[in-house]
Amino acid sequence: MPTYDYRCGACEHVWEEFQSIKAEPTKKCPSCGKKKAVRLIGAGAGLIFRGSGFYLTDYRSDAYKKSAEADKASQSPPSESKKSDSGSSGSSSGSDSKK
Numbered sequence: 001m002p003t004y005d006y007r008c009g010a011c012e013h014v015w016e017e018f019q020s021i022k023a024e025p026t027k028k029c030p031s032c033g034k035k036k037a038v039r040l041i042g043a044g045a046g047l048i049f050r051g052s053g054f055y056l057t058d059y060r061s062d063a064y065k066k067s068a069e070a071d072k073a074s075q076s077p078p079s080e081s082k083k084s085d086s087g088s089s090g091s092s093s094g095s096d097s098k099k
Contacts (some may be wrong), residue, residue, distance in 0.1 A: 009036035 002021060007014045009019035017026055029036045060068075 005040040010034040
């Protein structure tokens with residue numbers, strides 16, 4: 001349910017009311033009791049972000065994160081062999097640049 005801002009036309013009292021969207025606007029001022037209340041146009045509520053962003057992965061469960069870490073650990077040995085291959089090609093390109 002949204003919060004609406006109101007202002008009384010008679011006494012200039014300003015207040016907020018927590019109402020249903022379907023509810024009729026309040027007419028009676030809680031301060032002076034006159035039926036001169038007018039609903040104001042507000043900026044609305046702000047968004048609340050958690051974590052580093054608003055992606056689905058920011059809200060993953062702990063079980064999912066543990067499973068993902070286990071998958072990474074089982075896939076790490078092939079990536080180490082790729083590093084050694086790229087290291088040997090990197091040294092040959094380094095010797096070419098010295099010539």
